[in-house]
Amino acid sequence: MSVTPAATSHASQPSGAAFIFKKALISAVVALVLFSLMIGVRTEAGNQGGLIYWTRFGDLAAMVGVVFGGSIIVELLRQWWGPVGTIRVVPPQVQATMAFAGRWLATALLVFTFLVPVIFYDQRYILDLGILVLTYVMLGWGLNVVVGLAGLLDLGYVAFYAVGAYSYALLATYFDLSFWVCLPLAGILAAFWGVLLGFPVLRLRGDYLAIVTLAFGEIIRLVIINWQSLTGGPNGVSGIPRPTLFGIPLDNSDNGLAAKLGIEFSPTHRIVFLFYLILAMALLTNWVTIRLRRLPIGRAWEALREDEVACRALGINTTTTKLTAFATGAMFGGLAGAFFATRQGFISPESFTFQESALVLAIVVLGGMGSQLGVALAALAMIGGFELFRGFDQYRMLVFGMAMVFLMIWRPRGLIGHRAPTVFLERSQAISSDLVKEGHG
Amino acid sequence: MSDNHILTVDHLMMRFGGIVAVNDLSFAAERGKITALIGPNGAGKTTVFNCITGFYRPSGGAIRLTHDDGRTIQLERLNDFRIAKRAKVARTFQNIRLFPGMTALENLMVAQHNALMRASGLTFLGLIGVPSWRSAERAAIDLARAWLTRVGLLDRADDAAGNLPYGDQRRLEIARAMCTEPALLCLDEPAAGLNARESGALNELLLSIRADQGTSILLIEHDMSVVMEISDHVVVMDYGVKIAEGTPQAVRDDPKVIAAYLGADEEEAIAVMESAT
Incomplete structure (x- = not known):
């Protein structure tokens, strides 16, 4: 029979109605215990300052009922669209169509990205969002080298982003160097710091490596905050020069690009230029x-990720191999950092907190470690999707959390989990x- | 005679705290021959292997490797990856250590890492795709293809190594070790878990490696059908010391060896032997 593999896997993983019912019942009991005090009993300070309370058993019953029903639905969904070894209800035709779409997805996405400034020329918000997404795509691709390919868990990636940003900011403001000179320098400096970080931590593995890289990220940030004479400390660096098109500034002056081309100046020119700049840098990374x-x-x-021994x-x-992975990832982080500095015109240590590291790592993990397309999709979903749900206000995080849970159930190894x-x-x-x-x- | 030894282990000593795993072990492996290291479980065979291949640093003694050109390398002074890279000693593992998420072909390409790194100009020339790199890559694929054909896995070249049956994984690991073009091939229980037909094929493979490549082979093995059929020289260990050495036939008849394997006293073993004949 053709369903034998599925049948055998089901033998080890019970799936009958009784099993689903039992699971839902357990969830309901847990919900009852948790919600009995949180929802079932409502307390408030009374008129005399004493504590008064009343019960809300109706609400409690409703919540427990929702959990019970929800648990059954989730379990059913999980068994239908489960990742491995479960019967798939999706018909073959749909699967074939999806496979076809998947093959052309990367190309379509690339063409669309190239056309974004043309389509959304008048919408500054979309262009800015596009630049932000592309920055994270580049960071994700850079970190993907370290985490996805070499299998080294790096929680301090933002340190290299910061090194790149400050390299450009300081070189440009102190020495008046142009963006195109500073860009490779920022990459080299970040790679240098990557090697410097790599040396002491190479002996560590797994969780210990993660902790040390996390600490390194914080050290860089604290040094930037406290070295006031050089970095300006918490005040940051302002007045960072804007990028030029190989020497031609994109401003309203007489020798600006608009004047030279004989067209009317518009601030959007610079945004479009920045968009294509980060797109080119991201594609170079890729x-x-x-x-x-x-x-x-x-x-x-x-191979190192698979088996070091x-x-x-x-x-x-293995030492130099790990160091090159660290250095390569750090270099891309540094280049992205230099772009970030020139785009913002102002940087401060607040832009380089652990949250940034976590976000980039989440993009890599969600995308599927090692997959270039997966990382791009994850960056689009994480950054773009987050903006999309801005209207939901405080429910944004809730939607986000739910999306994460569903992803964990269906795609435990990321959006694109397989390896080419x-x-x-x-x-x-x-x-x-x-x-x-x-x-x- | 000593001129023709590829590997000389001289008074090797390996201590782990108070435990002496290998005690004053001396033996030699002849060039172009198959030398077997046998002994009961816990005799210290794998420890000797780990000392030779640089995974342990010996507590005492010397391990010398003499190449064809007369160059001698003190293995106990090298460590880690340098033994495989400079001394050209390749090894396999008792529990298979392939790269399961990479294809069979990729596994063999990783094995040619050092040669390919040189050809790619430490990545920089390879990145811009200079012609010399392209031809080196094609040559590497051809070598991998040749070894896949040798071990009968050509039709599974593009399958993930982790998806191959157990016996195929064993042969692929040997092919991967051979792709480093070693002078000495160390095999840690290559026949473990193989059935009679598969271990027969393994024998043929090892004999053909010795004949065609001229690679010297050092192997640890429990499967006596493999040891007796293909070894030129057998070294028997027990409790970290060498108890016998010689041709397979001589070792098989050695009362000390029988005692070690059967757990009997020497006198008893001799009595058993005599009563049997």
């Missing part, structure tokens, strides 16, 4: 990463996420 994956260094990163037995220098081989003889077939290791640092 191109380099895709190339690196097919070079021995990229394969060594992935085997790598050593094959004569791979870097080289093949006959045909390239995607490798299931069950086989691909996440790495232990």
Whole structure:
């Protein structure tokens, strides 16, 4: 029978009505215990300052009922669209269509991104949002090298973002260097800091590595805050020069781009320029990463994620391999940082908190570690989606949390969990996420 | 005679705190021959392997590797990846250590890392795709294809290594070790978990590696059908010391070896042997 694999997996994972009912009942009991005091009893300070209370058993019963019903629905959904080993109710035609759409998704997305400034020329908000999303796409792709390919959990990625931003800001304001000179310098400096961080932490693995990188991120931020004579401390650096189109400023002056082209000046020119600038930088990151994956260094990163001991037995220098991963990721972070500084015109340590690191890491994990397209989609969903739900006000976080829960149920290894081989003889077939290791640092 | 030894283990000592895992072990492996290291469980065989391949640093003694050109390398002074890279010693593991999420072909490409790194100009030339890099990459794929053909896995080249059956994974691990083009191949229980037909195929593979590549092989094995059929020289260990050494036939008849395996006293074992003949 064709359903044998599904049937065997079901034997180990009970799925009958009794099982669903039992699970829902347990959820309901837990809800009852939790809500009995939170909802069931309402307390308030009375007129005389004494505590008065009254009961709301009706509301309590309703909540427990919702949890019971919700649990059944979630369990049913989970079994229908579950990730592995479960019967899929989606018909083959729909699956084929989705596979076709998936193949062209990257191309379509790229074409659309190129056209965004044309379509939304008058909508400054959309353009700004696009620039923000692309910045996070670039950061996600940069961190993807460290976390997704080399399997090194880095919680302090924002440190390199900060190094890049401050490199450009300080070099430009102190030495009057142009953006195009500072951009590679910012990348090199960030990569240098990546190597510097890499040396002491290479002995650590997994959770310990994560903690130390987290600390490193904080150290950089604290140094920036406290080194007031150089960085301006909490006041930040202001008056950072805007980028020029190879020497031609995009302003209202006589030798500005608009004047030279003989067109009317509009502030949107600069926004569009910034949009294409970050798009080019992000695509460069993507191109380099895709190339690196097919070079021995990229394969060594992935091999390191799979099995470090085997790598050593094959004569791979694990230390330098890890350092190059750190340095490459840091370099892209630094480039993104330099862009951030030139776009904002003002930077302060507040832009480089742990929350940024967590956000970028969430983008990489949600996208599916190692997948370039997944990271781009995740950045779009995390940053763009977050803006989309702005109208929901305080429910925004709730929607976000629910989306996370559903993703965990259906796609535990990220939006695009499978791995594409870097080289093949006959045909390239995607490798299931069950086989691909996440790495232990 | 000693000129033709590829590996010389000299008074090797390995202590873990108070436990002496390997005590004053000396033996030599001949060039172009298959040397087997056998002994009961816990005899210290894998510890010897880990010392030779740089995973442990020996507490005492010397391990010398002599290459074809007469170059001698003191293995106990190298560590970690340098043994595989400079001394050209490759190994496999008792519990298979492939890269499960990478394809069989990718596994063999990773094994050629050091050669490919040089060819790609430490990545920089490879990044811009210079022709010399492209031809080096094609040569690497051809070498991988040749080894996949040798171990009978060519049709599964694009499958994830973790998806291959157990016996195929064992052969792929040997192919991966051979892709580093080693002078000495160390195999830790290559026949473990294989059925009679598969271990027969393994014997043929190892014999063909010795004949065609001229690679010297050092193996740990429990499967006596493998040891007796293909080894040129057998070293027997028990409790961290060498108890016997010689041709497979001589070792099989050694009362000390029988005693070690059957757990009997020496006199008893001799009595058993004599009563049997």
